[in-house]
Amino acid sequence: AQSVTQPDIHITVSEGASLELRCNYSYGATPYLFWYVQSPGQGLQLLLKYFSGDTLVQGIKGFEAEFKRSQSSFNLRKPSVHWSDAAEYFCAVGAAGANNLFFGTGTRLTVIP
């Protein structure tokens, strides 16, 4: 069965500190992986995606993620967090040729001065 696990419901970091949000997935086919960010009252914005190739992918707003097949993980990282990064982050998995995305339950990021 397909599933996405984001083990951290809520993370608090200081502005300027590094960030890593965890995502583990279970998927029967070769996965397509995504990270979305949702600011309050807004829709979901795509941060980055992995389809194939280089396992370290760069996204917008200085985010990157690394696909580790052996660990079934796709963790999101940022070297220095800004206050504007406070939001909820969703990891999602899909497959080539499939219409559905399976989402994790989200990680809420709080940034303190």
Added chain:
Amino acid sequence: EAQVTQNPRYLITVTGKKLTVTCSQNMNHEYMSWYRQDPGLGLRQIYYSMNVEVTDKGDVPEGYKVSRKEKRNFPLILESPSPNQTSLYFCASKRDLNQPQHFGDGTRLSIL
């Protein structure tokens, strides 16, 4: 500007009163979906459409209907809303199956 537009953004209504949430995209995308977002559950797909007049159930279709008479529009219909359909709803579209989805800003429905 490329966008997915949902209306209304907020709605409070009562049990049993039919309602429609509209979704329109201006990107000529073939694929459109509806999701609901609930605390602790993430987003779950309700229905999706692969083209005009082609729709199919997602993971949580009960109590919902959709139609796709035009490529740009994909309304979500609640014929007889119930309180368990109180949720945040998102419409999404994508150009083809192997592309990321573009999401609307969401519609918050409260069914009393």
